[in-house]
Every structure is written in C-alpha cells, then in structure tokens.
Amino acid sequence: MERPRHQGMAKNTCMRWRLPLVCLLWEVAMIVLFGVFVRFGAEADAHWEEEKREMNLTSDIENDFYFRYPSFQDVHVMIFVGFGFLMTFLKRYGFGAVGFNFLLAAFGIQWALLMQGWFHSFKNGKILIGVENLINADFCVGSVCIAFGAILGKTSPIQLLVMTLFQVTLFSVNEYILLNLLHVKDAGGSMTIHTFGAYFGLTVTRILYRPNLEQSKDKQGSMYHSDLFAMIGTLYLWMYWPSFNSAISDHGDAQHRSAINTYCSLAACVLTTMAFSSMLQKKGKLDMVHIQNATLAGGVAVGTSAEMMLTPYGSLIVGSISGIVSTVGYVYFTPFLESRLHIQDTCGIHNLHAMPGLIGGIVGAITAAAATEDVYGKEGFIKAFDFTGVYQTRTPSIQGGFQAAGIVVSLLMAFAGGAIVGGILKLPIWGDAAAENCFEDDVYWEVPEDEESDSYHMHNPDKPASP
Amino acid sequence: MERPRHQGMAKNTCMRWRLPLVCLLWEVAMIVLFGVFVRFGAEADAHWEEEKREMNLTSDIENDFYFRYPSFQDVHVMIFVGFGFLMTFLKRYGFGAVGFNFLLAAFGIQWALLMQGWFHSFKNGKILIGVENLINADFCVGSVCIAFGAILGKTSPIQLLVMTLFQVTLFSVNEYILLNLLHVKDAGGSMTIHTFGAYFGLTVTRILYRPNLEQSKDKQGSMYHSDLFAMIGTLYLWMYWPSFNSAISDHGDAQHRSAINTYCSLAACVLTTMAFSSMLQKKGKLDMVHIQNATLAGGVAVGTSAEMMLTPYGSLIVGSISGIVSTVGYVYFTPFLESRLHIQDTCGIHNLHAMPGLIGGIVGAITAAAATEDVYGKEGFIKAFDFTGVYQTRTPSIQGGFQAAGIVVSLLMAFAGGAIVGGILKLPIWGDAAAENCFEDDVYWEVPEDEESDSYHMHNPDKPASP
C-alpha cells in the first residue's frame, strides 16, 4: 500500500515536536500551579475525623462522596465514552474522535480544576477540592467536547489544546458571572455548558471556514460499523443524562427530582425524533444521524429546569419539542448554515446543543418565574432558588429575568470568545491538514492497513483497484 | 450501487406516515395523561424539607434516591445497552437491534410509569413517582425487550410499538396479580419479567410464523465484528445483573444479599456454559451464541430467590444448572421449536429467558417454602416475606404454594396475551417486510453504502461482482 499521499506537500502536519512541547510544558505548569494552589477539601482530607466531630456528623456516609460519587462516575463516562464514541461515526476518523476527545478532556479537567477553583473553592490562598469539583471540571470540559463536535476532523490536536485552554478559561468566567453575579440556577448547564459551548464552537468553525471542504466529502459520511460505535456514545449519553443534570443539585429531593425530569424528557424526545426522522425522509426510512443526536436534545433542554418543579408532564413537553426542533435542524438548518452562513458543523452541534440549550435556558427562566411557595413549600422555595442572604428579597419573576439575562450573557461570551479563539487558531503554525485530508485519521495517527482499508481503496472509483 | 430491490413489490414497508403518526399521537396522549395523573413523590418533591421533619429524618442521605439510584442506572444500562447490543449479533441488523430497542423502550417506560403507577403508586387521584418507579418502568420494558428478541428482524417498528403498548399493559396486570393479590416475592422478576416476557414473545412469534423465512437465511448469521458488538451487550447484562436483582429489594441486608447471590450464580453459569458449549460441538470449539446468551441464564434463574437466604452455594448450584439448560437449549431445543412447533425464535429467548425464568420461579417457590425463623431470624423472617397485616399468618409452605401459583398465572397471561397480540400484529396494515427482506436494516433505515456492504454483495454468489 505504498501510495503517495499529498498531505505533506500542502501543509506541514507533523506533530513530532509541537505536540510534545505543548503537552509537556502544559503539564509542568499544571504541576507547579497545583503545587501552589490545590489541596484536599475538608471531606477528602485526613483531618476529616476532627471535622466530623466539629460538625456533629455521626456517620461517614454524610461525606459528600456518597451523595455525588456515583453521579460523578456517570458524568465521567459521558465525557470520555459518550462524547468520544458519539463522534466515531465518521468512517475514517474514529481514532481522532475518541483519541483527541480523550486528550483535550484530560488536558482540560486539570485547567478547569484550577480556573473553577479560583472562582468557587478558594479559601486562605488554597483551592480546596472534593468530588463536586471533579464533576464541575468534567462539566466544563463537556462544553469543550461540544465545541469539538463542530470542528471535528478539520483541526490538529494542537489547535484543540489551544482551544481547550481558552474555552475552559472563558467557560469559568461565564459560569462565574451567571452563578455568582447573576445568581442564576443552571445545574444541568443548558446555558453554561450547552449554549455557551455550542455557539463558541460554531463561531470557531465559522472563522476556520474551509471553502474547499468538498474535497474530502467522501470521508464525511459514516459506515455501517462506525454508526454502531457512535450508538455506544449516544446511549451512554442518553442513559446517564439524568446523572448529569442531577450531579451537582442540592442533596435530597433536588437530585431526585432532576433525575426524574431528565428521564421523562429524554424518553419523550426519542419518540418525536423517530417520528420526524421518518417523516422528513422521502422513503420514510430512519436516519442514524438523527437517532444518534436528536434523541439527546431532551437532556439538554431540561438542563436548567430539571431541578425545579418542572413536573414529569412538563418534562415530556420540553423533551418532545426539543426532539422535533433538533431533527428538523439536521434536515434543514445544517445544510443552510453550511451553504449560506459558511458554518461547517461536522456533528451538527447546532441541532443537538445550541438550539436545545437555548430552549433549556428559556424553559428554566419560565419555570423559575412561575415558581410559587405553594408548589415548592415555604422552605423548599427558598432552598430551591437559594433565596438567602442578599437574595432574600428576590421574587420568582425577577429570578426569571436574571435567568433570561444568563442566556444573553452566555451567547455574548460565546460569540466574542469564539471569534477571538477562532482567529488565534487561524494562525498557520498549528499544523492543521489540507482540505483533502480532513476527516482522515492517517494524518495524525499510525493507522493499521487492514482489510477494510484495502477494500475501501479498491472500491474507490478514482483509484486503481489493486496495488 | 443503484441496484433494484424487490421489497417494495411484495409489501409496502414505507413508514413515512404510519410511524410518525403512531409516535406523535402516543406522545400527545402521554403528555395529557401525565398532566392529569403524574406528580413527584414525597422524596422528589420540593416539600421534602417538611416531609423530612415530619418523618424525623436527620439527613438527606435517607432519601430513597441514595439507596437506589446507582442500581437504577445499572438497570438502565442493561435495558438500553445490554439488550440493545446483545441483539446486534446479526450481520446486517445492528441499526434495527439497537435503534428499535431504543424506540420501544423509550415508548414503553412512559406507559409503564402510568400503568404501574395506577396499580402501585396511586394516592388521592395522583400517581406519585420516585426512583423506584423508574426502576420498575425499566423492568417492565425489560420484558418487552425480551419478547423483541424472539421476533427480531421480522417485524416493523410499528408492530413493535403496538406490541409494547399491549405487553406493558398485560405485564402490569400480571405483576399486580402476583405481587398484590398472590403476595408473591419476585424482586428480580424471574416470573413477572422473564417467564412472562419470554412466553409472551414466543407465542407472538408462533402466531407470526413465516414459512418462507429460509429466504433470508444468509442474513440470520453473525459476522466477526457484530459478534463483538453483541459481547458488549452480554457483558453489561452480566456485570449489572446483581444490580437488577437487588434494585427494588428492601433496604439493607436484602439488597446486599441479592447482589451476592446473583454474583455467585452468574459466575457459576459462565463455567457450565463454556463446558457444554465446547462439549456439544463436534470439534469442541466454543460458540459465541452460547457465550453471548447462556452465560446470563444464571441471573434470570435467581431472580426470584436472590433476595432470600438462597446462600452462596445455593446460587452456584442454580447458576450451574441454568447454564447447562440454556446451552443445551440452544443446541437442541431451538432447532426443534422451529422445525416442529414453528416457533422462530431469532435470539433464542426460550433458552435465555423462558426456561431459566421457570427455573427461577421454581427455585423461588422452594426457597420460600424452606424458609425458617432460624435461618432468617424472627424479625428478618417477617421482613423478608412481608408477613404483616393480612399475611401475618402465612407460613413458608403456603408462601411456596403461592409462589408456584405465580408461575402458572404468568404463563397463562403470557400465552393468552401473546395469542391476542400476535393476532393483532398479523393484520396486514403494519408494514412488515417480506420474508426475503427480513434481518436487513435496509428496509427501515438509511444505511451507509460502505466497503463492507460492497464486499458483501461482491461475494454474494447470485449477484454481479461489481457495479
């Protein structure tokens, strides 16, 4: 199979020194910063025995670990297997999908622990971490995985690391503005994770627009088994989404409620996705692209409101609508975005994360604005929206307004941040591939030359049938 | 690859209007019914703060969420990834296996929440749901996934939805009879889920008998990678079965015991399956069909008794036997059922669910009948069998009798229900494919035309070698 490839001629995609340099420098920086700043929180520190006595806790089971660790592991699976395998649908980009997702997420969680730590867990000059920080770091990286979906197959690993660095930073700032300054509720991250992550990624891919991408059009499709690999990602995202939306909710009823709302929303979403997938195809056949993606929109769309008293039927309504919007998006919006707006969105994150994220933010604002003491109970009302201290006087309708403001801020941060980061990624030093080599693992990976690869070339009309 | 296919001539399999209509009407009905009936249970409601005080609970960790949520997620994975991928073993039906399983399960859990809710969680005109309801809904749908295994590759998605609608209904009635009227114990569902689901499915497939199915015989086998995909399903079912059998057991020792018994039974089952798989083949080679399926029989066969004092060695015995019965079933019974009784059982659910389910029911009856206060302790005895209120005077041997009656009721419900539903599914309006198009994703799915597909046709003797 010694067949000349032209990638080297057009662009220098060799990572040999650039990638190691970035990774190693970065890891050294992490070690130094962790050394200076990061310590165990009280519940993970060996002094916990004393802490327990001071707090009058009678049992180790009161450690936050037991409230959140199972949810953390589910979220962890969503980030690494869920997002990683969801993107393996491309016929020759499976290594890049799983491998680069692995790289950027492992890179990002370290930086997220620091960034989020400085904003939220900083005490006496130290960042004190526990299981909730791990979940939040995974969440933050989730928004990068979403953005990765838009540029999948078109960027070098270094570009992904640079984007991760900036996006995690901006995510943390945006999150701080929403949660701390605007006092917005967003446990499942419809705004902070999905809306921000998706519009950030869409802006980046717009800036990186490749006019000649049709040169690799034949590789932008899936093959039979790559679609099955992608379904592994889909199902793990779908199944564990109740854990995602409930992972950092308040202990007790809030976690419980978030899981139920998300479960209901996702179930409804599958039905409307299947319905519209069939309806919008000439022959009525189902399209795996929709099943792999739009079925998840229900999880995104209750991200903000799942911990509120959305109620099961409210969740069904939100899930149903988001499945329809997402599927319609794949059929009509994605081609439009590409041809008219020059937004090349490989995975269709506009349909899975951007629009459902907006829906989620809006539903959250409405649900908050409609909250009453009658529905929540007096104590439950205060606890659910954290109307204590300076927020004691906030009313539901004001809260709804702030929730809506949170959407706007997230959008502005995403557009501005995406534009800047897109500009940085356009510099010709990052080693991205030429248009004809996009969506091809061969550029950055040692790829085994197997039978499938043989037969691939064999049936490729414009290449000779055999060596 | 524009090659004429004949499916359209024989039967109209186009789903374009039928499937969307069914899905959307159904989802609207669900929204209305949930709106009228379904509310959060006390532990998921924002009033939980007050509830906690009334019940003198000092910690949020007492919320049922923390007792059951990890098990719920394991069960959830079993239903969607476990059953879904287990059925991907067919070489060209992976989309249908995973995708239709996804569709029917998402459809079924909503209806199950209502049906089971009316029977078990109905208070003051409302169904109050919590994490246990989610588990039970997944369980109920599990019985549909089992039945799906018998008709895999031979039915349209609409037929599956119709079957789901009726089977969930009948399941809930049968479950109510067993658990409430007969006061039978069946935490892991040997009777309610496996025996009922399997004989229901076998009856349906008998009614839907296709005399010309050998026309698609070449597609009924597996291929190398489809067998590996199926092993993902197998292993997740196998690993999480201890969670399945313990998910709705009483808090404390009962959950703990169920998990241990199931773990032991499954371990033994693997060994006897491997032994008989090798022994029953002329050349002594292992057969993936057995490894994928019969290794799971041990989980089915302790479904009723796992929460009882079956003991670890009792579990090993039950697991060993069920592995043998199941493997022998695949080698001898399945061909017999097909040729003599005209029962075409695609996945061999008779061997994996029906026979082990019966074993499970019987073992449960014996274990219950053999219970003594000595073994359980005075309090443990009452708690384990819930011998309180009107059941205060029930003795172990009477309980054993009722357990046995539960098997019979489940069988009768399965046969009667399966016959009726099979009859309904025989109507010529549901869009099922002709015999020569069974086990082929192409009928209902947009299938990428990839290399494998090419080479598939290339080596297909009765088709031209290249376009």
Next chain:
Amino acid sequence: MERPRHQGMAKNTCMRWRLPLVCLLWEVAMIVLFGVFVRFGAEADAHWEEEKREMNLTSDIENDFYFRYPSFQDVHVMIFVGFGFLMTFLKRYGFGAVGFNFLLAAFGIQWALLMQGWFHSFKNGKILIGVENLINADFCVGSVCIAFGAILGKTSPIQLLVMTLFQVTLFSVNEYILLNLLHVKDAGGSMTIHTFGAYFGLTVTRILYRPNLEQSKDKQGSMYHSDLFAMIGTLYLWMYWPSFNSAISDHGDAQHRSAINTYCSLAACVLTTMAFSSMLQKKGKLDMVHIQNATLAGGVAVGTSAEMMLTPYGSLIVGSISGIVSTVGYVYFTPFLESRLHIQDTCGIHNLHAMPGLIGGIVGAITAAAATEDVYGKEGFIKAFDFTGVYQTRTPSIQGGFQAAGIVVSLLMAFAGGAIVGGILKLPIWGDAAAENCFEDDVYWEVPEDEESDSYHMHNPDKPASP
C-alpha cells in the same frame, strides 16, 4: 470456504473433552467448598435487623453495601469489559480476548472468594462474605487478567484456567503476607495486583517462549475497528480507576481522597503519553498502542499511595512520570525484552503494569515514610495507617521500610510462582496451538465466515483470490 488448515496436524487443540471436564469438575468442587465454608456476612444476612439493633445503627444506609456497591460495580466493569476489550486490539483474536477473559475471571472469582475468605473473613469455621469480598475477588482476578495480557493469543483456555487456579492461590498468599504480616497499605494494589500480576505473567511467558512466533506475525497487529473496540476497554479502565483505587479504602475521607488522587494522576498521564507517543515516532504520529495502554499507567502508579495524603500535585507528578516510563517502555523495552530476554509480551504488560506497579510501590513507601501527624491530624494519622494494637508504635519511616519490603516479597512470589506455573503449563497436555496458529480465534472458536474474513483472504497474497 472449505480450505484445509494445518493446525490439526501440528498439535491437538481440540478442547471437546478437556475443557468441559476441567470446568465441570471445578464447578462441582466450588459448590462443595462453598457449601461447607461460605455464608453471608452480618450485613447481608437476614439477621441484620438484630445486628443493627445491637450495633446501635439507626439506618439501613449504614450497611456497607451503600458505601461500596457503586465502586464494586465500577471495578466489575473494569475486569470484564475493561480488560476484556482492551485485549481485542488483535485483528483476529477478539473472541479469545473477551471470551477467555470472561471465562478465567468467572472461574477465578469463585476461587478467590474462598482463598481470600480463608485468610481474611474466616470466623467460627465459616467464610462470611459481603460486598467487600466481592471487590477483593475482582481485584485478585484482575492480577490474572494482567498476566493473561502477556500470554494473549498463545495459550489454550485450559492453560488459562490452570494458571488462574495457581495465580489466585499465590496472590492470596502474597496478599496475606503483605497486608497481615507486614501490615502494608496497598488499597489500589500497586504491589499485590500489578507488580505481582505482571511479573508473574512475564515469567510465565518467558518459560513458554515460542521461538517460531514470527510465523503468526501478520496476526499480531491490529485493524482499524479492533483498535476502536480496544479503546472501549481503555476508556472504561481509565474512567473507573478512581473507583478501583478507592473501592476498599476506609469509609469517608480515605475513599474520597483516593478517587481524587487517581483522577489527577490519570489526567496527567494522558498528556505525557500523548507527548512521548508523538515524539518517539519518526513522523510524529500518535500510536494507538500507547494511547490504549500507557494512558492507564497513572492509575497503577498511585495504587498504593492514592488513599494517603499524596496531594493532587503529587498525583500529577506520579501520573506524568508513569505515562513517560510506560510509553518509552512500549517503544524501546518491549522489543528488547523479546529479542534479548525472550519475553514475548503480547499486550506489553511490562509497560502498563510491571514498571508502573513498581513506581506505585515505591511512591507508596515514600509517601508513608513522609507521613506526619501534622499533615494527617492525630486521629487521621492513626486511622490512615491503622497504627493500632500491636502496630501502635510503628513510625512512618518503619512503615516505609515495610512498604518497600512488600515490593520485594511481591517480586519474589511472582518470579517463583511464575516459574513453577510456567513449567506446569509447558506440559504437552493442555492443547495449546502451534506457532503459526497463534493469535487466531479459529482454533478455539466457531468463527463466522464473513465478508471481512473473505476480503482478508482475498488480499492475502499467497492465497487464491476467490473460492
């Protein structure tokens, strides 16, 4: 495809009577031994109600089940899906990888429950088991899965069962020496699981050295989709490793801390692995072998110290170093071991388990020796190292010395045990395949003759193109 194969001529690999005999005899022995010895521990026994009252426990949530079951399930997934799929990277040995791993692990956990039970849970003539025993049995079998990695593709299933029998026995003895006699801490098993398991396996593969193995060199590589299957294994090991290292730590802060340290170590490890994988290839392309394996070294290397006050930055350092060592090992050591020392290490366990295991043991010794009451708190210090009873007077530096002794003992047990077991496995009665049939599922499995297989042969230059 009736093509003569020569395996039968060289060696008798037929398992028809040998494998069933071993499996069935063994299972009968297990049933008898479990019948005599194994009973439910107090927390899984129906007498738990009385136990609870005696121990003044007010809630069922205090049952160890709720502290450890989620971690147990994660470990369970690591053993069966993690190790099983990690080894599917070979192009034609996926059935053997997943299937034999399944067989030996199911076989081993039963024997481990007994062996470890006699050493650690033996009371009044009975072994009393609970969820912690299940975790420990899985751990023990983990060391066999590691050793399996060295001999993957070169042994018969019977050899694997014989090895499992002996290795579990020796593991339990070694573990007893370390934990009970030396009073060493090793919650994540850097020494007991990884160092022991890996050097045991390497010794066995050295004894079983096959001089003509290059005859099956073409099957020792991966193919595109087998590499993706392997990534499923990799990611589940990587994601759940925090559960592995924390599963049997003390309740409360120790479990919490172990998870955080492991999370940090693994994140760092991914970055240095990617860096060196790219750096050490001529063209700077990433190698899936490294990504699949070396990224996990960080979990191994904090196995001993994760529950100690290693601190997050300490974890980053350990993870970074182990990723480098492991990747360098794959590039330079593995070829050296094979050509010079005749150690044929199929999966490179020397790089993933042996060296990182040693690092883990050493880091554990240093961390223990450096412990102070200031860092741990007075009570925390005693609790962390269990300095009670006869160990009341042990100082950190003495503990460090014992930890180091634990490494040496594990190594000696591994070399001696591996040599003996390797000798036993060399007997010509176990049905292993000839060198030219290694790494080939066809020998022990019914393999579907699918398209890929066809095209495989088609492109195989020394075979005719079509039947």
